Structures are given as C-alpha cells and as structure tokens.
Amino acid sequence: MKPVDEVDELLTRAGARWRADQDAPPEPDLEYVTSGGRKRRRWVPALAAASVAVIAAGVVAVLPDPEPPVAQPANGTTATPQTFAQGNDKLLVKPGDKVRVSGQIIAAPGKTPVFCAPLAVPAIGYPPGKEPAPSCPDQFAVKLNGLDFDRIPGSKTTKGVRSGYASVTGIWRDGTIDVQQQGEEIRPNPEGLPKLPCAAPAGGWQSKPSNISSTPVKAFLKAHADQAYGPITYYPHGTTRSAPVVIMVGVAHGDLAAFRTAFEKIYSGNLCVTPVLMSNADSDRVGNMLNSLLAKDHLGVFASSGADGMTGGPAPVQLLVYTEQVKAALAPVGLDLLDIQPQVRPVS
Template structure:
C-alpha cells in the first residue's frame, strides 16, 4: 500500500476513534484490497462487534449477494427436518464412535507448543453427526492414533440435528474474491484513474458523521475489477468512493459531496442508515447467541448490512430473528439448503 495513503487513513481513523467508546484498531491493510470471502470473529457469549469508522473503508458483501425474502414467503436459507442440506469441510471418524462433520469454528484455546501428538477432533460442541460417509474416500485422508480425518462436500437429509449423507465429493475449490460492483453507471468519459481512498478527508469525515441518520459508511469499489499494481505502485485500475443514502434526496447529497470528494464518486440509494444499522446490530447482540449457535456478527454495506454467521437457520432461529426482520439481515449459515 502507498505510504502516503496509509498516513491519511491512519490520521482519519485516529480522529474518528477519539470520538468513540474504545473501538479496536482498524485493519488499515485491508482498505484497498478487493473483497475476499469473510470469516467473522467468533462470538463468545456476549462479545460486542466493533463500529465501523468512516476512515475504515469496509468492502464487505453488498446488497445483491444475500437472498431476499418476498412478503409472505419463507427465507430461502431456512432448513427444516427432512430438507436436503449441504456442508463442506473436515470430517472426523474415530473407532467405535459416530462420524462427525466439524463446523469450521475458530477457537480461542491457547496453543501448547509442547503438547504431544493428539488425534484429530472437532472443537468441543462444534460438530454434527453424519451417517453414510465413506471415510476412505475423504480428501487429504490422514490417520492419527487410529482416528481418520479428511475433507469432503456432503449432501444429505437433515433430521434432528444429524445429516444422512447421500452424496459425497471433494470440497468445492474457493472462488477467487472479486470486488463489489459499483452501483452507479460510469459518468460521461468513464471512471477516471486514481486512488479514491485519498478522498477520505476531515471534511468528508465530518459530513458523514453529522448525517448518521441518513447515510451509510462510505466504501471503495473497483468498477473494472481487482487492481493488480506492482509493489510500491498505486492501484492500476480506477476506484470509486461509494456513499449510500438511506433517507433524503440522493441528488442533493451528491451535490453536497462533490466539492468534498476529489475522486470518482458514486452516491446511491440504500435502505438503512448508520444509526439504523447500529440499532439492528444491537438487537442481534441481545439475542441468546450461544443457544442460536451464532458464531459471528459482522457489519457491511448495502440493504442488509448486518451479517450473521451461524450453524443453521432453522425454524427456531428464524422465529427469533423475525422481529428484527429476516429481510433486514444477511445470514451465512454453515448448514445450507442443497441446490
């Protein structure tokens, strides 16, 4: 990352943090990188989620990446007993014990560098019993002290917290991350080359903070795809500063921002403001996180910016989230309906 840009972002972040109740340090290295699939910080009991600073340009899953819920319809990620589901990841088979799919949950247990070799095992309480697995067909199969472990993509029937496997294959290779699409058409003459992060100034910071009931946190988009600059060079593709407007006139906001943003600018309509996002997040944090097997909470941008990682969106979880609004949230369940 360009040194000057680091300095600008660090100074802007410091100003923002001075007004906030002890948020964690922002990950400055992530600001200009295109989005990659996220793994959210585990929620242990009532862990809180950090607020997003204007200076920390979060490029997280955008509005068209989460399935919406039509009025009167079930959520497309809802799973009931008897439904076909899919999971991917580690499978562990110990002698004289059920075979388990291990949920990919980060652990906070300290690492003992002096510990002796131990057989593979799921994180305690983070496993799902699976039947019908051909253990010898697992990818990257290993055996340690009699316990077999490998990876697979499993498709089967969900019933009472177990999966009766009917299809087994190698895990799907991770797709390369791509930046979110800029939700504005290019202006006349196209998007201009340049680094939109340089538009993060004290004036922009003040403008956005003063309108937290109207605007979302700005973020950086890459309309021509991921940049691939040479080391020490600025991005080699145009970037755009995007500001979402939940309440108020989009064109009036754009005109007010124009003299403040010396870079490509996109001002677009969104459903919820920073204040409304904070209220949704606070409502989620008050839920019984452990009972619902919620493993992480994140905040992004777009129409469903509160992002919840959880074991499964079953009927019980859906009923608990319903007062907040199922279509106001983005769910990332580990057990998902099979296509």
C-alpha cells in the same frame, strides 16, 4: 582490464549488507484499502471473541426505532423489505428434508463421525507430531449416521482422531444426517471484490486527490449517519500510483439527489453516490442487536457482522443450520436485513 577503486568496492559491499539487513516491506492490508478504512465487525461465539467495530470516518450512531430500510436499485426497479427475507426462506431446513454439507469431517474413536462448521481457530504453529487432535464443539457439529470414513480422500489421523474433507448428502434428523451419498468436498468459487456501482462520468474517472479525510467531510457523514453508508474506497482501474480512486457513499434513506448535492458542496474528488439497503446507523444497530442476541443463545451462529462491508447490503450471518427456531430468534433484528449463510443446505 578496468582498475578497481578499493573505496568504491568497500562502499558497494557495505550498501549490499545494509540492504540485506533491512526488514521486508509489510504486505498491504487489502481489506482496509478496498473498504476505505471500514473493516467488518465479526463475532465468533466459538472462540468467545470480542466484537470490534472499525467505522469509516468515525461514524458511530444508533437509530432509535428506525423505519425498515428499503433498497432502491439504481435500475429503477422496486424492492420491498421482504425481498431478502423471502430469499432466506429457501434455506430453511426441517426434519425429513434432504440436505447437504461440505467441509471438515471428524471421527473420534468410538463416536459417530461429525461434520464441523468452519470455525475460526487460533493460528498456532505446532511442531511436527505435536498437533492437537481435531475436535468440534457440539453446537457446531452434525452427526453423520452411516458415513463410510474410509471413502474420504486424503484423510489423516492425529492422536487417534481421523479427519478429512468431503461432501455428504442425506436426510436431516434434528442435528444428524442419515447419509445417502458422500463425495469430494465442494469448494465454493472465490468471489471477487464487488464492482463500483456507478458508471464512469463523461471522460472517465480521473486521477485526482480526494478530501474524504477532511474534517468537514467527516462531520457531514457523522451528521448523516442515519441516512448514509460509507465512505468506501474503490479502485476501478487497479491500484497503481496513477490509477483513479473513487469514493462510494451509499444513501439508504431520503432523496439521493438532494444528498449528493449537499455532499458535493464540501467534497472534492471522484464520487459515486448510490442507493444501498442500510445506513451506517442501521449497520451499527443490526450488528449490535446480533451481538446481544447471539451472546444469549448461540443458535449455531459462528460469525456475523453489520451491513455487508463494501456494498451496504444485508448483514451476513454464518451459521450451522437455518431452522424455524433460528428464524424466530433472528426476527427482531429484521430478517429483511440479513444474508443467511448456513452450512446445512436443502437440496432437491
């Protein structure tokens, strides 16, 4: 038997105790990593949350009465400012339309069950049996006439209020649905992160440093805030230590080739320059207009932001139902710049 060195054994035990006492490493902030530091600005009227904007490279600018931005697809096709607006029109709902909702259903004693929009809620750990009864603000609730709550699978009762998750189809009646069908909740398929919109250069993307955080690059992007979007960080081959990092900068206005030529004079590293719908200034303007408008009239909107975080595409607007009234209220922002995401959706 090999003799034991008591000093080595004491040191080994002390080292094990030290490692056990250390805090676990923090979880990576994937949103921050994949967006190059640019996090979405969100406004949630249901919680009276303040709007916060974190803009990559310190770009904060507003365009005075800018021309409507037009997406310029890389495949050479053309897009008009009406493209996204027309896409949203198929989501319009009027009385008598057949619609569907899917999500949380709440039934308080003596009241008509309601569908509730997926509002952000504080993450509070309540002791078992101390959870508050589920509730829904009126502006984010849809009454469900004729719903059979006993047919909702996995429902529960909290302080006398029943809740569960289901899909419901019926006829829209201005804030209510006359139920025709009900079934299990329809869960959307999770969307992966968008792919890098640029093809790899000859020889592929290389693992090399980038000076995206340098003062000259930041100054250039700030000076071109009315033209450029980003920068956004992409990892086309994963996030291992040796994997290449590609910086994407979108161009919403002006000549793309001329912008790239000027930018490459001060930038070093993997670069993707691509057409986008909105510049940083456009995104700020749209986000600020939405915040100002929705602060006066909720319109059933429970979350919104500027341009889509990683693509510079239309701004997502999450709301209860898209009606002609809501459309008219959002029109000053630019319907062609909005991605309407309603909970109440028309079905054929």
